[in-house]
Amino acid sequence: MSTKRALTRDRVVRAGMAIAARDGLAGLSMRKVAAKLGCEVMSLYNHVRSKDDLLADMLDEVYGEFDQSPPDTSWRPALRQMALSGRDALRRHEWATELTTSFPPGPNRRRHMEAMLAALAEADLPEDVADLGFHALTVHIQGYTHQQVGFETRSNERKSAAEQFAESLDADDYPHLSAHIQYHRERGHHHDDFAFVLDLILDGLERAGGQ
């Protein structure tokens, strides 16, 4: 399973990401990481301060996959692309959204925050509007994706956690909720509302003074 190469912080982080991808965050243990690397558990602690330290690094690695703002693009398409690529990166690593509020941002995430704020600064918005926009975009990227991932993977674990819920629901007690679920079942999971709401936020910013 593992050539006996020297242990590195980077190899530990990468092994952690591989296990989280396969077994989820709950299934990630230091012992499994060690097994994957062909070493003993305690060896890991020579390269990583603690499990939390490892998790923080794993998360920042995901932020490293966010697109940087493309140069020579006006603020709106720049923000749009960063948000979409961030959503994609977070979806590639399903375990990541759960960690976004757990640690102070690492270097990659700092760079991403800086790029978002720089784009907002270019929009010449009042300071408080720019601040609101920043948090609205951040919550949208992380929160919306978190919700979507949670729904999709729960559906996969058991073929039909969502189906079971849908069927257990009494349409007489919850008419609107039943109709809502029916709507989503008919439309399938293919439709993606992320970009739609993203554009609503950007519309709001533009209306608030950007140009």
Place this chain on the structure above:
Amino acid sequence: MSTKRALTRDRVVRAGMAIAARDGLAGLSMRKVAAKLGCEVMSLYNHVRSKDDLLADMLDEVYGEFDQSPPDTSWRPALRQMALSGRDALRRHEWATELTTSFPPGPNRRRHMEAMLAALAEADLPEDVADLGFHALTVHIQGYTHQQVGFETRSNERKSAAEQFAESLDADDYPHLSAHIQYHRERGHHHDDFAFVLDLILDGLERAGGQ
């Protein structure tokens, strides 16, 4: 610590909430719940199928504290009040936001979803706009609060995780990020953007066809 009253599912859930409030979700163990109730661990399993089952019930208990839609109110203030009271309930129980994507909704949460959808139905929006509105509001209530709670409690654990981050940040490398943090430090945590963004969403819905 505990009169030797008969064990109930409700007493188990309430004990779980008390421990989560004190020690956080990570500090909640079945053994601690048992200790608080003055019984052995295994006794709990007579009233609760598993730890996950307990967590799902704890979460639904929080949704029980969401305001129901007040009767005879038009859709916009109704949605607004439900969102604000939901935010308050989730903030009262800091551990709750982390669980919102983990389980299918229990009865209290179903009632809340039904009430939100009913209010949206009254707005006479196109079906897809109503659907977008529902998810935008849901993500806002859970996601925004999750982020806010995460930031605030991380700041409390160590007097200054946020302060430390702020000071470790090189203003030359991250000028906008530094300014952003400075902005929040000056304004303090008292200002609350939740309602502001909430109104932006409601504005968007109103513009999209509600009246």
Place this chain on the structure above:
DNA sequence: ACCTGAACACCGTTCAAGT
């Protein structure tokens, strides 16, 4: 019907000992 002792298969982490 409800409770519980013992046991199983796990955790993260420390520390002293090895090389």
Place this chain on the structure above:
DNA sequence: ACCTGAACACCGTTCAAGT
């Protein structure tokens, strides 16, 4: 400098035995 064995203080959960 890096690795590791043994150990500590925990986990959730099963199962058979008690009342």
